[in-house]
Amino acid sequence: xxxxxxxxxxxxxxxxxxxxxxxxxxxxxxxxxxxxxxxxxxxxxxxxxxxxxxxxxxxxxxxxxxxxxxxxxxxxxxxxxxxxxxxxxxxxxxxxxxxxxxxxxxxxxxxxxxxxxxxxxxxxxxxxxxxxxxxxxxxxxxxxxxxxxxxxxxxxxxxxxxxxxxxxxxxxxxxxxxxxxxxxxxxxxxxxxxxxxxxxxxxxxxxxxxxxxxxxxxxxxxxxxxx
Amino acid sequence: xxxxxxxxxxxxxxxxxxxxxxxxxxxxxxxxxxxxxxxxxxxxxxxxxxxxxxxxxxxxxxxxxxxxxxxxxxxxxxxxxxxxxxxx
Numbered sequence: 001x002x003x004x005x006x007x008x009x010x011x012x013x014x015x016x017x018x019x020x021x022x023x024x025x026x027x028x029x030x031x032x033x034x035x036x037x038x039x040x041x042x043x044x045x046x047x048x049x050x051x052x053x054x055x056x057x058x059x060x061x062x063x064x065x066x067x068x069x070x071x072x073x074x075x076x077x078x079x080x081x082x083x084x085x086x087x088x089x090x091x092x093x094x095x096x097x098x099x100x101x102x103x104x105x106x107x108x109x110x111x112x113x114x115x116x117x118x119x120x121x122x123x124x125x126x127x128x129x130x131x132x133x134x135x136x137x138x139x140x141x142x143x144x145x146x147x148x149x150x151x152x153x154x155x156x157x158x159x160x161x162x163x164x165x166x167x168x169x170x171x172x173x174x175x176x177x178x179x180x181x182x183x184x185x186x187x188x189x190x191x192x193x194x195x196x197x198x199x200x201x202x203x204x205x206x207x208x209x210x211x212x213x214x215x216x217x218x219x220x221x222x223x224x225x226x227x
Numbered sequence: 228x229x230x231x232x233x234x235x236x237x238x239x240x241x242x243x244x245x246x247x248x249x250x251x252x253x254x255x256x257x258x259x260x261x262x263x264x265x266x267x268x269x270x271x272x273x274x275x276x277x278x279x280x281x282x283x284x285x286x287x288x289x290x291x292x293x294x295x296x297x298x299x300x301x302x303x304x305x306x307x308x309x310x311x312x313x314x315x
Contacts, residue, residue, distance in 0.1 A: 090231035091238070096306065099314040139313055173253045180256050 024093045025159060026125050027136075028151045030144060031072035031081060032117045036108045038066045049126065049134035051086040060086065068100060070107045070138055072122065075147030077114070083124055084135040093125060095139050106141060119144050121151060239302065247298045254295060258286045 043050045043063045050067075051060040059065045068085040085104050088095040097103075112118035121144045126136035262282040266275050286292055 090235040094306075094309065095313050096310045097313045102314075173249060176253055176256050176260075180260065 021160075023127060024125055025156050026095075026123050026139065026153075028153070029072070029074070029081060029122045029124065030119055030147050030149060030151075031074055031122055032114075033070060033072050033107055033111045033120055033141075034080075035071035036069070036104055036111065037071075038068055041065065041067045046132045046134050049132065050084070051089060051137075060089075068104045069135070070104070070122075072120075075119070081128060082135050083122065083138040085138050088137065088139075095125070097137075097139050103138060103141070107138070110141065110143065119147050119149070121149065235306075239306075243299050243302060247295060250298055251292070251295050254292065255283075255286070258291075259283060 041064075043052075043065070047063070070083040070085055072081045072083065073079070074081065085100050085107070086097075087100050088097040090096060107120075110118055110120050120141050122138050123140040124136040124138045127134060128136055259279065259282075262279045263275075265271065266278050271278055
C-alpha cells in the first residue's frame with residue numbers, strides 16, 4: 001500500500017518535471033511563415049503562459065494588450081502553427097529575450113508563398129493549446145535550405161546533461177552530509193542509550209541481588225520442617 | 228526594463244551564494260574524510276589530529292578550493308552567451 005503511494009508520488013513528480021522541461025526547453029520547427037501581425041489579446045486565467053510583469057516596454061503588465069503573432073505552416077502543407085512573439089524578461093523562462101520587434105521584422109522578411117517556399121527553422125518554447133488559447137513563444141529563426149534539414153539540439157543536450165550532473169551531485173552531497181553529520185550523532189545517541197541500558201541492567205541485577213539476599217535472610221526465620 | 232536585470236543579479240547572487248556554501252562545505256567534508264581514511268590506512272606516522280589539520284590547511288590554500296568560485300562565474304558567462312545568441 002505505502003510502496004504504491006510512494007511510487008505514485010514519485011511518478012507524478014517525474015511527470016510534472018518532464019512537462020515543465022518540455023514546456024521550457026527550446027525546440028525547433030521547420031516551417032514556412034505565412035503571416036505576421038499584431039492582435040489585441042486579452043490575457044485572463046491563462047496569464048501563466050504569457051509574458052507578465054515589467055518585461056519589454058511595460059505593456060506586458062496589462063491584461064489587454066497587443067501581442068505579436070507569427071502564422072506558419074509545416075512541410076506537410078496542412079498542419080499549421082501560431083507563435084506568439086513576446087519578450088521573456090529576466091527571470092523565467094531564462095531566455096532574456098528583448099528583441100521581439102526585430103524578430104517580428106525578420107519573420108515578416110522571411111514570409112513566403114506556397115509556390116516559392118522559404119523554409120525557416122523557428123526556435124521556440126511553449127505549447128500551442130487551443131483550449132487555453134496559449135501559444136509557443138518564438139525566440140529565434142533562421143533560413144534553412146529545405147524542410148528535411150536535421151537540427152541537433154545542442155542546447156538541450158547541454159542543459160539536460162548539466163541537470164543530470166546537478167542531481168547526481170546533490171545526491172552525493174546529501175549522502176556525505178548524512179554520513180558525516182547525522183550518522184555520528186545517531187551513533188552517539190545510541191551509545192548513550194546503550195550506556196543507560198547497561199546501567200539499568202546492572203541496577204536491576206543489584207536489586208535482584210539485594211532482594212535475593214533479604215529473601216534468603218527472611219527464609220532463615222521460617223520454621224524448619226519438623227523432623 | 229532596466230530594473231529587470233538588477234533583480235536578476237540580486238536574486239542570482241543570493242541563490243549562487245547558497246550553492247557556493249553547499250559546494251564548499253561538501254568539498255571540505257570530502258577532503259577531511261579522505262585525510263582520515265589515508266591516516267587510518269596506516270600509511271602515515273605521527274599524530275592523527277595534526278596530520279588532518281595540516282592537510283586541511285593545505286586544502287584551504289589549494290587550487291581546488293579556489294575553483295569553487297566557478298559557481299559564480301559559469302552562470303554569468305552562460306547568461307551573457309544566452310543574451311547574445313537570443314538577441315543578436
